Structure formats: C-alpha cells, structure tokens
Amino acid sequence: xxxxxxxKIALRDGLDGLTFQELGAELEAHPTSLYRHFKDKDELxxxxxxxxxxxxxxxxxxxxxxxxxxLRAISQRVREHYLRYAPFAQQMVMRTTRxxxxxxxxxxxxxxxxxxxxxxxxxxxxxxxxxxxxxAVASLEAAVHALDPEVRRRDELAWQVEYRQLDPDSYxxxxxxxxxxxxxxxxxxxxxxxxxxxxxxxxxxERSRARQRxxxxxxxxxxxxx
Numbered sequence: 001x002x003x004x005x006x007x008k009i010a011l012r013d014g015l016d017g018l019t020f021q022e023l024g025a026e027l028e029a030h031p032t033s034l035y036r037h038f039k040d041k042d043e044l045x046x047x048x049x050x051x052x053x054x055x056x057x058x059x060x061x062x063x064x065x066x067x068x069x070x071l072r073a074i075s076q077r078v079r080e081h082y083l084r085y086a087p088f089a090q091q092m093v094m095r096t097t098r099x100x101x102x103x104x105x106x107x108x109x110x111x112x113x114x115x116x117x118x119x120x121x122x123x124x125x126x127x128x129x130x131x132x133x134x135x136a137v138a139s140l141e142a143a144v145h146a147l148d149p150e151v152r153r154r155d156e157l158a159w160q161v162e163y164r165q166l167d168p169d170s171y172x173x174x175x176x177x178x179x180x181x182x183x184x185x186x187x188x189x190x191x192x193x194x195x196x197x198x199x200x201x202x203x204x205x206e207r208s209r210a211r212q213r214x215x216x217x218x219x220x221x222x223x224x225x226x
Contacts, residue, residue: 002037006048015045015091049092050099056081058101061108068198070112071130074105075194079138089142093135117205126204130197137190144185156183
C-alpha cells in the first residue's frame with residue numbers, strides 16, 4: 001500500500017517530489033507514522049526502485065546455453081523497464097539498491113559473461129561496462145520520452161527536416177546520410193550498440209581462448225623437453 005502510493009507520487013512528481021509529507025497526504029496518514037516502516041526517505045526510494053525492477057523483470061530470466069542471447073534478453077528487459085518509468089528513469093539509474101532483484105541481475109549477467117569465455121580477471125569489468133552502456137542509453141531514451149510532448153516533437157522534427165536542409169557543400173557527410181539519421185529516442189541506436197557490445201565481448205573471449213591455447217602449447221613443449 002505504501003509503495004503503491006509512493007509509485008503514484010513518483011510518476012506524477014518524480015523521485016524528488018516523493019516526500020514523507022506527500023506520502024502521508026496520499027495515504028491520509030501522519031507523515032511520522034511512515035518511520036515505523038522506513039527509517040528514512042532513502043530506504044523508501046531503494047525499496048520502491050527494487051520493487052519496480054521486480055515487476056519489470058524480477059524472476060523472469062533463466063540462464064540458457066547461449067550467453068549472447070542471455071545478455072541480450074536482460075539488456076532489453078532493463079531498457080524496457082526504464083522506458084516504462086521514464087519520468088524518473090535517470091534518478092533510478094544511478095542507484096545501487098543492494099536488494100534481491102539487483103543481486104539476481106548481477107549474478108545472471110556475471111554468469112553469462114563468464115560463460116562467454118572472458119578472462120576471470122576481466123569478467124566483472126566487462127559486466128560493468130555492459131551494464132553501464134545499457135543503463136546510460138536506456139535512461140537517455142527515457143529522458144527523451146519524458147520531455148514535454150511539444151519539445152520532443154520539435155527535436156525529432158529537426159532530424160527529419162532541418163538536417164536534410166543543411167547546405168551539402170558545408171556539411172557533405174550529413175547530406176549523404178540525412179535520409180537515414182535516426183531520432184534520439186528511437187530504439188535503433190540501442191539495438192546496434194548492444195550488438196556491438198556483444199561482438200566486443202566475443203572478441204575478448206576469443207583472445208582469451210587463443211592466449212590459453214598458446215600457454216597450454218608452451219607448457220606441453222616444456223613438459224616434452226624435460
């Protein structure tokens with residue numbers, strides 16, 4: 001009940017507008033009574049964020065034998081989550097909730113990167129790089145979706161009209177690609193960026209396997225020479 005009211009306020013006013021005073025008014029309760037459930041506003045925010053994540057993708061991901069498909073699936077779910085809660089996506093994206101859904105997501109992605117064949121020394125860094133990409137681009141898309149509709153319309157129209165009207169002598173490369181320039185809020189950049197990240201993980205994994213083969217071959221040669 002409290003978290004449902006908190007979500008309603010956050011969708012209306014953003015996380016900055018979520019105060020115990022506002023929450024008390026929404027619940028028709030004295031604000032101080034909320035301290036029986038949450039020690040402070042930050043604890044309330046983290047519970048809300050983790051609860052929203054649970055609703056979006058908690059418990060729905062099961063590892064398969066395809067690490068690439070697994071990373072693609074979790075990345076798409078996270079993107080959809082931030083678009084679903086666009087009004088405060090950028091405020092959510094920076095928080096570490098240290099709660100069950102977050103733990104499960106980190107476990108899932110670390111395992112997928114490890115199964116890709118990345119060096120153990122790099123698995124955690126690669127997982128973080130992928131996670132940062134997904135959250136950064138998804139929250140940017142969400143911010144575009146949360147713009148005032150008229151502002152967003154003008155910005156998107158610029159890519160369709162103003163860029164195509166630029167002087168080709170001054171901007172020859174823009175002129176060449178003008179018909180194909182995507183808007184900032186479109187999904188295409190996320191999709192191709194994600195595939196580029198997955199390609200990079202695959203390349204690093206292959207380098208790791210090649211290095212291991214060389215090291216193994218060297219060990220065998222030394223063993224035969226003894």
